[in-house]
Amino acid sequence: MVPEIKIRPAESGELEVLADLYEKLTRDQAAYDQAAKLQTNADFKTLVQGFLQSGNNKFFLAELDGKPAGFIRLNIYSGPNLEKVDPEAAKPPWKKFTPRRALRKILVLILDWLEKPLDTPMLFEQLRLGYIADMFVEAEARKKGLGTQLVQRALAWFKENKIDLVYLHALSGNQVGVSFWQKQGFSTYRLGLRKKI
Numbered sequence: 569m570v571p572e573i574k575i576r577p578a579e580s581g582e583l584e585v586l587a588d589l590y591e592k593l594t595r596d597q598a599a600y601d602q603a604a605k606l607q608t609n610a611d612f613k614t615l616v617q618g619f620l621q622s623g624n625n626k627f628f629l630a631e632l633d634g635k636p637a638g639f640i641r642l643n644i645y646s647g648p649n650l651e652k653v654d655p656e657a658a659k660p661p662w663k664k665f666t667p668r669r670a671l672r673k674i675l676v677l678i679l680d681w682l683e684k685p686l687d688t689p690m691l692f693e694q695l696r697l698g699y700i701a702d703m704f705v706e707a708e709a710r711k712k713g714l715g716t717q718l719v720q721r722a723l724a725w726f727k728e729n730k731i732d733l734v735y736l737h738a739l740s741g742n743q744v745g746v747s748f749w750q751k752q753g754f755s756t757y758r759l760g761l762r763k764k765i
Contacts, residue, residue, distance in 0.1 A: 573713060582629065589611070625643060638718060641701040642730070648694075
């Protein structure tokens with residue numbers, strides 16, 4: 569029987585599902601990086617909730633036979649700045665005006681102005697880029713086309729948003745992951761090196 573695969577935008581009510589998948593992704597990544605030590609009190613629900621509420625992240629969920637089996641998280645950068653990709657998510661709940669809130673806002677603006685770093689000249693043209701921040705597919709759902717379909721949906725979404733250059737980061741120790749991305753048409757453009765001292 570051919571498995572039924574569905575790729576769709578994640579909904580705000582799916583926080584628990586996304587947090588569970590995110591935890592599995594993080595534990596999977598930690599296996600490839602000896603320097604990555606997961607905190608015992610890691611709060612994936614709060615992390616994903618922050619992603620969803622920021623308005624800077626687009627999540628697509630992969631379902632296999634009607635059950636969540638993976639996700640991909642996307643960003644768009646204009647130069648060094650993240651763009652809002654979900655403006656509705658970023659709207660804070662309406663708060664009652666109070667003099668204290670107004671004063672706090674004014675003080676924050678003044679402190680931001682005082683701490684503004686010196687502007688450095690830009691040397692390169694600032695591009696608008698797509699970024700695949702995270703992707704994960706459950707171990708038992710791999711080798712069934714979910715990852716490829718998630719990437720295809722992500723690339724289509726980037727094209728809809730007038731992005732023509734997409735990048736990502738992969739752990740060099742995860743050769744299966746690196747090979748997957750190469751099969752999707754991605755190529756190495758930069759190497760990150762580190763040394764323990």
